[in-house]
Amino acid sequence: MVGIVVVSHSEALAEGVVALAREMGSAELALEAAGGTDEPGVLGTSAEKVQAAVERVMSPDGVLVLMDLGSALMSAEFAVELLGDTPGKVVLSEAPLVEGAVAAAAAAGGGASLEEVAAEARGALAMKSSQLGVPGAAAPALEAPAPPADAEASIPVRNAIGLHARPAARFVETARGFDADVRVAKAGGGPPVGARSLTNVVALGARFGDTLVVSASGPQASEVIAALEELADEGFGDGVAAQPPPRPVAPVRSPPSVSVGAPREQDDRGGPPEAGAVLTGVPASAGVVVGPAHHLHGAFAPPPERAAEDPESEQERLGEAIATARTAIERDRDTLAARAGKAEAAIFNAHLVLLEDEALLEPAYRAIEAGARAERAFYDAAQEVAARYRALEEPLLQERAADVLDVGRRVVSALTGGDSDSARLAVEGIVIAGELTPADAAALDPAKVIGIATAHGTATAHAAILARALALPAVLGIGEGVLAIEDGMTVLLDGDQGTVQVDPPADVRREASERRERAERRRIQARERAHELGATRDGTRIEVVANLGSAKEAARAVELGAEGVGLLRTEFLFLDRAELPSEDEQAATLREIATALDGRPLVVRTLDAGADKPLPALPMPPEANPFLGVRGLRLTLERTDVLTSQLRAILRVAAEHPIKVMLPMVATLDEIRAARAVLEQARADTGIDAPLEFGIMVEVPAAALTAARLAAHVDFFSLGTNDLTQYTMAAERGNERLAALLTGPQPAVLRLVAETVAGARAHGRWVGVCGELAGDPPSAVLFAGLGVTELSMAPALVPEVKEALRGVELADARAAALKALEADTAVAARALGAALL
């Protein structure tokens, strides 16, 4: 006999419905209630309770599950996942709870099959509606029947990634911009859906190569079809691709390296990690801390209970909260666009479209009509829509559930007066986030945040660079499992090993705090000696300088013992604006930094835009492989106006301060010659003949391999190990699935460093390193051993690197470095440097 489970937020209601249904069925009916949470009397649902109920009524005939609303659906879905293999099928029914349960019980008692029982439950409202004379009331009210079409078209999906959130948002925006009722279906897929709902459009699951069948009716039917065709021609704003993207593969993870306790590894999926579980990620910023986990965006928990006002006032409150959320999203979009570029910020446009999504709004407003509080109604609607996304096949679309919950969180916190401003932590804590956007990272309060753990990101991601700049221990790219750690739970974050341990045992905590104290003592000692010149124990001079990304960091770098600046990333001058900075403004900022350095050297890198550094003032046509595209020097050689104004500004300051110029992303001698010609022209035009050292970054393997040739034409080299690793390992630097390839020092990269030093020496040139590895003491020691004489890093790392160098004989560093060239892995190479410290 088919089993039936009744899931409700209320235990009493579930029991009541079961009692009622039992009246209709036979005595042996397999009928179970799964109401309320695990805590008696608390409203809500529990996946474990549902799972247990299903197991109790399971038979080879299968089980039908009826649910009330919101999280009941999610709990039931989770329960099905938890069940694994069962003798019979489990069907989750969309039928109304009371009527459905009664009809299902009657059918099951009569020996009907699972399909028949489900159909009976589904049609249960028909009896009621026909009795009350409400035709069609049993049909879901979301979609009005489609009027006859006035215009139609078949539209191919030709953007690489298909109709995921951003292209779908553009589709919906376009459809909404016309006076027409637009329906869309995927050819060979399900029935057409309304094109005003982002959820509907994304749920089509249309991928590269699919065809959309679009129909429209109303006064502007043909205009909207034409506009959608045009949008499709542009790949829905993503550009048209020649082929679909490769299918995602399982993440490559570095092996877990845990030094203490007997921890268990935690799977990426499933509920909160167990006490003692260890999650592994990329060690992105050194240091060990223990503290409470704090989700950056707060857990999206059910809003607190409150008596509902009348439906009209509740609907008004919801409308106001949506408007507040819209303003906040627009503000965040603009901030992020200014900091990281429009492309990064475009996800917020999809959030804006979601705010108007019928699939979210209709159920919320309907629930309010039925007496729900606005926050509860929107919370449930968001959870339900997120569950729909999670149920989709495509992993990329499943991830959009997070966007829905983000929007839901904003609206609900606007309604409850909660603080949706992520960055503020009420207590000292370890921030946990899916990903730290540049905006999030920049807004962190270093007084409250003691560490950072993220699901995504790599050691060279902007978040990692920022964490090191703030000297905050960080582990990135841990995977989704980290998001399941409960708010407030104690975690041990080990930025040296790249691990996060949940609720660590007492002895592990003790050892961690001892390590922290030792590190703290070392840090204090390093700070006390930070102003000594950088040198190895035998007195070999190694300049230890800073990487800067803004003018305001210069004074702090000097305070921390930086002997100058080895890399000024001039992109900051171009970030927050739609227009290019003038030559005067650039000269004024450079002068300000040079003055703060008080006679110390300043290496100014010319603009390195493109790829991961898009700039609003320099819009770029889309490229299939931006990291292999027109970036760095390639871009400024196309835009010599930009290069000229930078070089003129640099020359003007060079007349007063020891400043050097450095070109990014050099691959060939021709590029060096072309840039030098622009410099000579700028000299001629300004009449400034001040000395100006002219160097290049070595971050393309071609430059390292031809260093002996290039050295004749430049004054110095600075190795950009972030990009050099990316291009040597053919691993995009922001791709956390490639973390193992990106975590250095890779022996292959060390060989290129050695090649560069040899090439430079032949012409008496000096070599520095300004990639993130320069600030990693074991790697820094290896670089010194290879003959590098300048190391440039985040200012906060200067004292420790100086301290590390002070403790090492150059001959030992050299021996370790030569062995590292022969090492089999980056881990082994780094260990050779670490053994000297």
Ligand code: PEP
């Ligand atoms: C590098 O590539 O190592 C580097 C220092 O440049 P950026 O990180 O700015 O690309």
Ligand code: MG
């Ligand atoms: Mg670089």
